[in-house]
Amino acid sequence: MQLHTGDDHLAHAAPATAAIASPHTAHHPPDPEYAISTRGLVKSYPGPDGTTTYAVRELDLDVRQGETFAFLGPNGAGKSTTIAMLCALARPTAGHATVAGADVRTQPHQVRQRVGMLFQQSALDPDLTAEQNLRIHARLYGIRRVHVRQRAAEVLEVAGLTDRRRSPVRTLSGGMRRRLEIARQLLHAPSLLFLDEPTTGLDPHARAQIWAHLHALRERQGTTLFVTTHHLEEAANCDRVAIIDRGRLVAQDTPRALKAAIGDDSVMLHTSDDTTAHRIVRRIAPPEHSVTVDPHGVCLRVPDGSSWIPRLCAALEGHSIAVRAASATPPTLDDVFFHHTGRSIHGARPDPAPATSTSADPAQATGGDR
Numbered sequence: 537m538q539l540h541t542g543d544d545h546l547a548h549a550a551p552a553t554a555a556i557a558s559p560h561t562a563h564h565p566p567d568p569e570y571a572i573s574t575r576g577l578v579k580s581y582p583g584p585d586g587t588t589t590y591a592v593r594e595l596d597l598d599v600r601q602g603e604t605f606a607f608l609g610p611n612g613a614g615k616s617t618t619i620a621m622l623c624a625l626a627r628p629t630a631g632h633a634t635v636a637g638a639d640v641r642t643q644p645h646q647v648r649q650r651v652g653m654l655f656q657q658s659a660l661d662p663d664l665t666a667e668q669n670l671r672i673h674a675r676l677y678g679i680r681r682v683h684v685r686q687r688a689a690e691v692l693e694v695a696g697l698t699d700r701r702r703s704p705v706r707t708l709s710g711g712m713r714r715r716l717e718i719a720r721q722l723l724h725a726p727s728l729l730f731l732d733e734p735t736t737g738l739d740p741h742a743r744a745q746i747w748a749h750l751h752a753l754r755e756r757q758g759t760t761l762f763v764t765t766h767h768l769e770e771a772a773n774c775d776r777v778a779i780i781d782r783g784r785l786v787a788q789d790t791p792r793a794l795k796a797a798i799g800d801d802s803v804m805l806h807t808s809d810d811t812t813a814h815r816i817v818r819r820i821a822p823p824e825h826s827v828t829v830d831p832h833g834v835c836l837r838v839p840d841g842s843s844w845i846p847r848l849c850a851a852l853e854g855h856s857i858a859v860r861a862a863s864a865t866p867p868t869l870d871d872v873f874f875h876h877t878g879r880s881i882h883g884a885r886p887d888p889a890p891a892t893s894t895s896a897d898p899a900q901a902t903g904g905d906r
């Protein structure tokens with residue numbers, strides 16, 4: 537989903553009043569030492585028939601300075617809405633957030649001055665050259681004319697686009713345009729860059745280039761990167777990952793710790809009769825462990841998966857079922873997502889009626905709750 541630009545999202549129109557009280561915020565205010573810190577952040581919309589639709593519910597996040605932080609979730613999870621609030625483009629319904637040392641409610645202008653925002657929709661003019669696009673942005677951000685040429689040259693160099701600076705944008709590849717968009721957001725030297733699905737629509741090679749570019753940015757300039765994605769392999773390369781599902785934060789840690797916490801390996805068996813094999817494996821496996829079957833075969837999630845393979849093969853062969861392939865793999869972030877939500881991230885679909893409630897209290901919202 538694209539970021540929203542309706543009146544509801546014009547945070548600068550919001551009065552600079554005291555933030556809405558929340559049980560979270562009363563005890564643990566956001567910590568301005570973090571690049572991003574939120575407590576009890578909520579975004580809701582009036583739904584049909586007097587109901588309330590919660591796009592984001594009671595979000596507590598802490599992102600360290602210089603960290604590459606992935607915000608992972610399926611379509612409709614609430615990622616774009618969260619970014620809109622953190623960039624002070626959407627007004628939170630409740631809760632607090634400080635971003636780059638400024639309060640999103642009471643200091644939205646400072647927030648927008650201090651961060652860069654790469655949205656899903658391109659804001660480049662395809663008929664202008666790369667350099668001309670940068671100059672327009674520099675003027676919008678009030679960068680002094682004497683500095684613009686030098687800043688543009690610097691960010692073009694960082695983006696690896698110096699030799700294409702006079703090319704009209706429409707002649708650049710998808711990956712180059714995305715790098716130019718990032719360069720544009722770096723002109724005013726923000727310490728924190730929000731990137732909403734930065735690799736959407738790019739082929740694997742261009743995606744890898746964007747990530748190499750982002751990692752280099754972090755190394756060279758210490759820029760904090762907050763990246764939304766539904767690509768697991770992208771999240772796995774970040775310092776920390778927050779998983780959001782149906783507006784709610786379900787887990788937050790390093791990829792390694794998230795995987796270690798669930799512990800289970802995936803044991804995959806491809807057999808001559810997967811349906812019967814599924815029944816047999818279910819009988820053998822401890823009841824608390826998941827056993828599923830799909831076109832790829834039978835999958836059992838257990839700790840120390842490789843030790844299960846000989847036993848399962850022997851049991852299946854005892855029922856005259858031939859095992860054609862067997863493997864045990866350590867947990868992936870998809871397993872982590874499955875563990876916390878009961879679904880695969882790729883199978884997860886946005887609810888037709890996301891998190892709808894007639895209650896004013898998001899904790900009591902029923903739709904989409906588990």
Ligand SMILES: Nc1ncnc2c1ncn2[C@@H]1O[C@H](COP(=O)(O)OP(=O)(O)OP(=O)(O)O)[C@@H](O)[C@H]1O
Binds near residue numbers: 613614890
């Ligand atoms: N203005 C709005 N009015 C009502 N519901 C909204 C509004 N904006 C967003 N939503 C709902 O809030 C939920 C979260 O949307 P959001 O765009 O933040 O998800 P997302 O994780 O960014 O999805 P995607 O990956 O598809 O961009 C969705 O179910 C969406 O339909």
